[in-house]
Amino acid sequence: MLNQMNVRGLLFDPYNNAYIVILRDEQNSDMLPIWVGKSEASAISFALEKIAPPRPMTHDLMKSILDNVEAKVISAVVTDLKDNTYFAKIHLLYGDSEYSIDSRPSDAIAVALRTDAPIFATEEVLRKQSSEELERWLENLKPEDFGKSES
């Protein structure tokens, strides 16, 4: 069972010097916070803000290669959570066949946003993760931490 998720935004985590991608399901009842590195966060943020960089960034290149070989991104799925690490797959349609390719969630999300493909999470991942961790983290956050995202 898959739940469709939307990217709600990105937060900067000043404690870990990392970023958090916030995914929420359509009813806004489940939340999936995924910690990602700086370059992955910027790849996701460019797509969210629909900024076309002057030169293709890595995920623009991915889209361009897939377009060139006429492969279509069907979906990105966050499939598993083990030891605080999320796993994902990118589903491609190529010719008459479907391919699923292992990926980090950050790459899968960055590609899905550029190709207007839906993002899903399995029930299992939503069950395994508890947003308690994020809630605790958010409670500790001071207002001045917001928007402090320079490198």
Place this chain on the structure above:
Amino acid sequence: MSEQNNLISLKVHGVLVDPNTDTQIVILRDERNSEVLPIWVGTAEGTSIRLALEGVVPPRPMSHDLIQSFGEHLGFEVTSVVITEVKNNTYYASIHLTHNGLERNVDSRPSDAIALALRTKSPILVTPEVLERRGGENLDAWLAKLDPKSFGQQEA
């Protein structure tokens, strides 16, 4: 490409950390070691190139491993990457693919092209014009100031 014959093959000599900025420098050399082409790249791209140089297979696919994996699944091959142009100190590159017997060129930053070439064991080529026009005159001075210990000292 008619000028294909004039292209010069380059090897990645190493990746340096520029201690003054949040960037890394990929050092490309030709096979006779007579030409040096330094290309400034971002931290993520520099790290990706270094991992490929060292033959490190990360536990989870990094972005360029994912592109390589697309090729393996869908059956297209990277035949070469070419550094095609330099304008205002910015380098441009092109990734050459064969797909169903047809050649396709995809525009890329040199950093992505090099990261992908190392993973797919494809040649890295440069046009003679780029070598001529590179901003190498400041490099020797810059390299001379560099502490040898800076080589290879960067965390992932």
